[in-house]
Each structure stands twice: as C-alpha cells, then as structure tokens.
Amino acid sequence: MLTEKSRKQIKALIKQALGGIKAAKAKKPAAKAKKSAGKAKKPAAKGSSTLDAAIKDPENTILIELKGGTVIVELLVDIAPGHCARMKELARGGEYDNVAFHRVIDGFMAQTGDVKNGDMEDDFNLRMAGTGGSDLPDLMAEFSGVPHDRGTLAAARSQNPNSANSQFFFNFGDNHFLNRQYTVYGRVLKGMDHVDAIVRGEPPTSPDRMISVKVAADV
Structure with missing residues (x-):
C-alpha cells in the first residue's frame, strides 16, 4: 500500500x-x-525577371537605358562582327553614357553615338553633336541582306561607305531604301516604345540622351 x-x-x-x-x-x-x-x-532563379527572359545571349546583347526605360538590343554578330565588337568596346568603356540623340526624324530614324561631341555631361555643344566619333579607327562596311526594318539598329556614316565609327541609328519604320547601303548590326528585342518616345528634331531643342549603355553580360 x-x-x-x-x-x-x-x-x-x-x-x-x-x-x-x-x-x-x-x-x-x-x-x-x-x-x-x-x-x-533563397535567391530567385536567374532569368526569372521579364528583362532576363528576353535575353538569350548576354555577351551579345546591349542594354540602353533611356528616360522611359530599358531598350534591349540583340547584336547580329554573325552579320556584322566588326560593328558589334566596336559597340561592345565603347559600351564597356562607358563612352556611350549620356550621349545625345542629335538627329531624330519622325517616321524615319533616331541617330546618336557621337562619343566625342555628344556627351551631354562634358562641355556639350548641341551644334557640334553628330560631327565626331571615337578615337578608334573607322570600320569597314559590313553590308548584308538584313533589311532596315522597324526596330533595327544601323551604323551611321559619311559618304564614304567605310567611315562608320561610333554613331548609329534606330529605324522608326521600314526604311528599305537604305538596304545594303548602311550596315545593320542590331535589332530591338524589347523597349521599342521607349525609342518611339525620343524627342524629335534636327537637332532637337532639348535632346534626349542614352543614360547608360551596357553589355548584358556585365550587369
């Protein structure tokens, strides 16, 4: 008990x-x-964003930041390797940052890329924008059968076919009369609406600029 x-x-x-x-x-x-x-x-998987989804080849994709957002440009390295290499070199050197769109014609094209006289943060003179290029040698023409369709990017040049250097333009529309006369070396994958919004003028009174230009692989 x-x-x-x-x-x-x-x-x-x-x-x-x-x-x-x-x-x-x-x-x-x-x-x-x-x-x-x-x-x-746990970090998000790479390529999960809308921006990443449009990029298939980061080393040959250019990101151009405009006032309205990012323009994603695919470089046509198989068509114009010299021009593509030049754009990447200048982008990686920061040469295109803050460069003005000095000639923008409605229904035709928007021209930029004068790294010598177009930098809006470095003693900018609008009257001189479009008259220069980089310190690198001019490029040999790389004309091809790729048409100047809306959204393509092509090299600007003087009357000499082999005078392209750093300047380029976006085609607002299908400008096929330029075919095989100006080297096409890129096309817009995303953000053409931002290109369409660039201020017009020859030159514009208050030009828009490329805020930054980068190779996607470096971002």
Whole structure:
C-alpha cells in the first residue's frame, strides 16, 4: 500500500514529465519557423525577371537605358562582327553614357553615338553633336541582306561607305531604301516604345540622351 509520501512523489514525477512534453511541443513550431525563414532567403532563379527572359545571349546583347526605360538590343554578330565588337568596346568603356540623340526624324530614324561631341555631361555643344566619333579607327562596311526594318539598329556614316565609327541609328519604320547601303548590326528585342518616345528634331531643342549603355553580360 502506498504511503502519502509515495503518492506525492509519484504525482511530482508525472507533473515533471508532462511539463517536459509541453516544453518540447512549444519549441517545435519555432524550429519550423526557422526553416521557413531559410526558404524565404533563397535567391530567385536567374532569368526569372521579364528583362532576363528576353535575353538569350548576354555577351551579345546591349542594354540602353533611356528616360522611359530599358531598350534591349540583340547584336547580329554573325552579320556584322566588326560593328558589334566596336559597340561592345565603347559600351564597356562607358563612352556611350549620356550621349545625345542629335538627329531624330519622325517616321524615319533616331541617330546618336557621337562619343566625342555628344556627351551631354562634358562641355556639350548641341551644334557640334553628330560631327565626331571615337578615337578608334573607322570600320569597314559590313553590308548584308538584313533589311532596315522597324526596330533595327544601323551604323551611321559619311559618304564614304567605310567611315562608320561610333554613331548609329534606330529605324522608326521600314526604311528599305537604305538596304545594303548602311550596315545593320542590331535589332530591338524589347523597349521599342521607349525609342518611339525620343524627342524629335534636327537637332532637337532639348535632346534626349542614352543614360547608360551596357553589355548584358556585365550587369
């Protein structure tokens, strides 16, 4: 027969055991919360954004930041390797940043790329914009069968076919009368609406600019 003292000891042991079980259950949700927090910190998969989805070849894709947003340009390296290499070189050197659109004709094209006289942050003179290029040698023409369709990017030049350097233009429409006369070396994949919004003028009174130009692989 259990004594009163024995009963008290047994009750105390049962109470202690139940307390341990409750404590263990109380700690368990905290462990789950910690695991969930760990999942929340997992980085998003590369290419999950809309911007990334449009880019198939980052090394040969140019990102041009305009006032309205980013223009994604695919370089046609198989068609005009020399012009594509030149654009990447100047972009990586920051040469195109803040360069004005000095000649923009409605229904025709928007011209920019004068890295010598078009930098709006470096003693900018609007009357001189469009008269210069880079310090690099002029490029040999790379004419092809790729037409001057809306959204294509082509090299600007003088009357000499082999005088393209750093300047280029976006075609607002299908300008097929330029075919095989001006080197086409890129096309807009996304953001043509931002190109369409560029201020018109020859030159514009208050020209728009390329805020930045980067190779997608470097971003």
